[in-house]
Amino acid sequence: MLQQKLIFFEKIFLVFLKLEYSVSYQNIIIFAGQKAYKMALAQIITPHIEKAVKALFDINLEKVELQATRKEFEGDITMVIFPLVKQLKSNPVELGKKIGEYLVEHSDIVERFNVVSGFLNIVISDNYYINFFNAVKNNEEYGFEKPQEGGKAVMVEYASPNTNKPLHLGHVRNVLLGYSVAEILKASGKKVYKTQIINDRGIHICKSMVAYEKFGNGETPESANIKGDKLVGNYYVAFDKAYKEEIEALKAEGKTEDEAKKNAPILVEAQDMLRKWEAGDAEVVALWEKMNGWVYKGFDETYENIGVDFDRNYYESNTYLLGKDVVADGLAKGVFYKKEDGSVWIDLTDEGLDEKLVLRADGTAVYMTQDIGTAIQRVKDCPDVGGMVYTVGNEQDYHFKVLFLILKKLGYDWAENLYHLSYGMVDLPSGKMKSREGTVVDADDLMTEMTATAKNISEELGKLDGYGDEEKKKLYKIIGLGALKYYILKVDPKKRILFNPEESVDFAGNTGPFIQYTYARIQSLLRRADFDYSSALKPEDIVLQEREKELLKLLLQYPEVIQNAASGHSPALIANYIYEVVKEYNSFYQSVPVLGAEVENEKVFRIQLSKKVGDTIKSAFTLLGIGVPERM
Template sequence: MTLQETLTKHILEAVHSVFNLTIDKVEFQATRKDFEGDITMVVFPLVKALKGNPVEIGTKIGTYLVENVAVVEKFNVVAGFLNIVISDTFYVDFFNTIKNQDTFGYVAPVEGDKAIMVEYSSPNTNKPLHLGHIRNNLLGYSVAEIIKASGKKVYKTQIINDRGIHICKSMLAWQKFGEGVTPEDTGLKGDKLVGNFYVAFDKQYKKEINELMAQGKTEEEAKKMAPSIQEAQEMLRKWEAGDEEVVALWKKMNQWVYDGFAQTYQNLGVDFDSYYYESNTYLLGKEVVQFGLEKGIFEKDPDGSVWIDLTADGLDRKIVLRSDGTAVYMTQDIGTAIQRVKDHADIGGMVYTVGNEQDYHFKVLFLILKKLGFDWAEHLFHLSYGMVELPSGKMKSREGTVVDADDLMEEMTETAQKISEELGKLDGYTDIEKAALYKVIGLGALKYYMLKVDPKKQMLFNPEESVDFNGNTGPFIQYTYARIQSILRKADFDYSTVAITSSGLEMQEKEKELIKQVQLFPEVVQNAATHHSPALIANYTYDLVKEFNSFYQNVPILPEQNLEKKAFRVQLSKTVGNTIKNAFHLLGIQVPERM
């Protein structure tokens, strides 16, 4: 039981015993450095209910705790704040409880509990993954791991947007300009090859628009009349009609992209339990629309189109089926959500990792699913995130100015190599070991920089800043973990067998502060799961590392002469290292044994 849980239990008892009242929660905060105390209870929220002076209320609760709770040594009250001093016994007992728990902070799922499905990535198959996809994948993967660590069963999935006019543009350009070229011929990953043809299409299309405008057409007319776009539209019609030649080309080029994506996902360190394809799901919602019509949830217009009126809910009127009977994106998303629950009967909620430009879409989707009567629709969450920009500005796929995901990962590895070589701390490493370490550092820098920012915020990504070995960065935390492993290797005695007791140990302030920080980890995991925010994990880990480094600089570890003190400090270092490793696992970041 954590310190907050322990104190909450006894403070509730104190209020009931002293004031004959029942309260349902207690508010804590860290004790200010200029006051004595390990934790502070905020008294102000109780003043109205207890009808008293905050100092008197705090004093009465503090007196009850000292008299009835063994781990509470003393207290002081400052205005409406009860500062509580905790005995070393509590910290030693807590430490002994968790020091050998390899998965400290994680909760095992309860048999029979509902699962959560987390969707992320969901790319188009007309171009390689880029910087924006990296943020999406890292957020989705991390949130899935955090929810899993909080005690839920999790399914990771994506829907691949493998149909539509944008796919046909790449296919048409390959037919016109490709001369039968394949990824094997060029040595390019398949997604990059297909992406090059998407850019080639756009160049040709713009050229045709300019030529038509020079002939006196308006820009709008030129965009519709350009031969390339008309050919792409015709190819889409043939695909939807099942034309064998078009479908065969579509399958071939999509497979090139799938193979390229798989390589990128592997390098990025993310995975999926299932895949859904738009080409299979875009008609799924049509049956649901018919059901909704019969129930009066949807309404049909005179032209045959089907709508839902959400104006009473503060939204607008939304189309769910065109007049020609074809599906729209909303229809597909309704059907896909329902299909996922059919495929996984234990799903109790879903998380959609999609950029904030789709905020309104998901408000509508979730509301429609609720109106259709699905109980799991109460547990749908849009993990909305801000765009990623570079110092040079926004990226544009059609113009080929995006930051390619593979290129960025390679650049991060090269940057890590350059900085590591400048620091000159890799003597004795083989070239293979160095290469592996550079990748761990480079990807760790990328992932941490992306995930330490609140998902809702737009962010500016600076590759060089992210690989700094100082400050709130992945490499700084990785270096601290490696330092801890060095301490463990240098410990020339069996520290794990030395019993740690409060009677033989006078705990120093730095040791106590470090244990207090470690103790917060399970609560941080639960909060991060509740708020779908890897940033809480990232910034907790940075705070833990800062606390450890302060401990390391001020308290002798291996030079300590007292065996129990030395064993305790080594064991404490090991526990901190394990907590760093567990936290970074939730961010998808590896930690090196040496740096």
């Protein structure tokens, strides 16, 4: 059996933390799709309704109330008549009939209607859908908006790793979310800067450095044949092991647990090394630069492999002193206050938060101070930035509430446009991943295993029979990474994930490979179309079948789905929208002949429609950072 053959990280995890959803996510995405479709049609139908009401009743509507037509009734969009009843003191059914009849007679986009109680269900004409399709079918940028001239940019921060360990599963979700949100914001018409802040200083970094000095014996990534970030991470684990041994030894000598933890010699060495680093000790700084250089190279390999990039990097070693001058200025303006011990605070109790330290009594900064200074520095570096998105786990929700509020109180107008892209943590069955104990799911290993899982399932299903070895290798990676990315991104960022590797690489259901397979099927169809299908068909040339019309309705949604995903910072809306498109396409493909259509116009139109669906799959997957194979 396939399940018996595929063993994935057997010793580390089988599945991630199981989450019970109180609301079906499928229902959420269908609702979002209906909203997008309603909004798209609303822009089209509203002027016609306003004209009808003015002509029939000589009144101007303040608002046209529209909603998606319920499934049990015929219609594409529904006008709610009840608000008019109050104004005109008339029967809602009669009002609906009069408006419907006017629209059919005077509008070129309404084909017919029906009235149910106080609801006017409007059927949009085939002519409109065909004209819409002709306008977009060759537009490769369909759904994308160009940035406005002189508009404000958005800076999206993601990744933000520590240089004492390689990237792990938590980072994978982070970078996939951040990268995708950046691409979606660009598609919505925003100029975007992609950035990360690399946490390359502090006691954690010094722990790896001390362990390397003690146990390394001059080892390098080359001599150990291991990526640099993994090598440094090994020494972070080695530090923790030695630290625990020293604690136990001190306790055996009669020290309390607290005393042992504070006085363990290896920890004292790490603290001393941090002081030397801050003082600019040449030998310590040289070691720090060497080990961080190994890690940066390792990070770059992982980022390239997973398919994400950055426009600008910030390093905590350069930013950790930022913000102190801002605190001094805010203190003078009364935004902050000083306590008797000399520490500086801000009182946010009136905003439902609490008092927050921004500068210690000895004058040293805290993380909040650094984040204040870094945000301000980013706007100095990129003056067109008018907002920022921070991709950080939900355990930092409170931190960002405080940060954003402080920046607003300091008077920065761009602080009104700060957003915390908060996402659910990824836990193992045994609890949280712990880098110092080596109980993490390594990002590189995860990608390797996903590629191997794609290989096993593809071979089991015989999907790639007849492919060359190099072609197979490339496809395994596209399928494996596509499965991983889609499985993570289709879930609302705020939710934790139940992740099953085998399920994610399934070729059926709401998975990346299912959508990739549909794209490849369409490309095969296009290769077999040995006739010219480039000319536009006129509305009178074609009678739409129900499945064709449903596909066109979905394609009509795409621009609004992008805008909704951008405003909600949710790649899940894109992922689940394109799954709905693919499901509808497969119903269409099974219901009507494409290349086998007997009428030439039908054959041409169905090939054109298939091509546009393929283009939309590719476009949507690009926003998710997922590749699509031409053959599969």
